[in-house]
Amino acid sequence: MSDAPILEVRNLTRKFGGLTAVNNLSFAVRRNSIHGLIGPNGAGKTTTFSLISGYYSPTSGQILYDGKDVSGLKTSRLAQRGLIRTFQGTTLFQEFSVMDNVRVGCHRSARAGFVSRIIGSDAPVERAADRKAREILDLFDLGALADEPTSSLPHGHQRALGMAVALAADPVVILLDEPFTGMNPEETRRMMEHVRRVRDERDITIMLVEHDMQAVMGLCDRITVMNFGQLLTEGAPEEVRTDPRVIEAYLGRAEDAA
Numbered sequence: 001m002s003d004a005p006i007l008e009v010r011n012l013t014r015k016f017g018g019l020t021a022v023n024n025l026s027f028a029v030r031r032n033s034i035h036g037l038i039g040p041n042g043a044g045k046t047t048t049f050s051l052i053s054g055y056y057s058p059t060s061g062q063i064l065y066d067g068k069d070v071s072g073l074k075t076s077r078l079a080q081r082g083l084i085r086t087f088q089g090t091t092l093f094q095e096f097s098v099m100d101n102v103r104v105g106c107h108r109s110a111r112a113g114f115v116s117r118i119i120g121s122d123a124p125v126e127r128a129a130d131r132k133a134r135e136i137l138d139l140f141d142l143g144a145l146a147d148e149p150t151s152s153l154p155h156g157h158q159r160a161l162g163m164a165v166a167l168a169a170d171p172v173v174i175l176l177d178e179p180f181t182g183m184n185p186e187e188t189r190r191m192m193e194h195v196r197r198v199r200d201e202r203d204i205t206i207m208l209v210e211h212d213m214q215a216v217m218g219l220c221d222r223i224t225v226m227n228f229g230q231l232l233t234e235g236a237p238e239e240v241r242t243d244p245r246v247i248e249a250y251l252g253r254a255e256d257a258a
């Protein structure tokens with residue numbers, strides 16, 4: 001496996017009028033790692049995610065994905081290449097069954113064969129999508145709920161299903177936007193297990209923005225810390241947790257807000 005990072009941002013800057021939300025930010029994400037992006041409120045994490053996933057174009061700087069400059073490419077093009085972002089609010093079809101949500105995701109990524117397109121029969125594609133959807137549901141312990149309406153699932157399961165749909169698109173990198181928001185401790189524990197499983201069993205790189213520090217520290221291999229749009233520090237969870245600059249950044253913002 002190559003040692004080159006799967007994702008890298010170089011001197012990334014994004015301005016909104018007079019406000020610099022991301023300021024000359026550089027960091028790299030190793031292949032097959034779980035990489036956290038943290039920082040106090042307003043630090044620029046979401047903007048960074050939106051830049052990497054193509055929702056915003058950089059004002060300046062570069063984004064390299066698998067060694068290639070993808071700065072300014074649209075979300076759909078990046079998704080085709082395997083860079084997939086999930087959102088805080090779920091984007092599931094609530095009236096569909098659990099299985100059908102994943103099946104739709106599989107179809108989006110499936111390429112119908114030449115013959116089936118000519119004769120109008122997509123049976124092999126359907127069968128392949130079904131098989132793939134079942135495997136993915138099992139990975140997230142959702143197999144027994146496959147035929148349930150999505151709207152009946154509790155919050156934790158809905159978030160797991162959101163990740164299952166992302167997996168159906170054959171990602172290389174998944175960008176998870178606050179995956180633990182609103183979860184109780186048991187749901188958080190299970191979600192952490194799912195994220196690990198996706199990385200371990202599917203060789204997928206995971207990058208996440210998250211405020212739940214316990215989850216971030218327990219899950220991530222490396223953590224990038226932002227403050228005021230800039231890189232504050234980067235390191236293993238233990239280094240970051242005990243870094244006085246990180247503690248200061250969080251406490252400083254808490255005092256501002258008080």
Ligand SMILES: Nc1ncnc2c1ncn2[C@@H]1O[C@H](COP(=O)(O)OP(=O)(O)OP(=O)(O)O)[C@@H](O)[C@H]1O
Nearest residue numbers: 016019020021039040041042043044045046047048
């Ligand atoms: N579309 C926009 N237009 C103008 N300003 C924006 C826009 N998006 C973000 N900002 C500003 O950029 C700065 C960084 O915001 P961003 O949402 O990226 O921070 P964050 O670290 O994700 O914060 P939080 O943890 O609160 O979600 C903030 O000052 C925010 O108000």
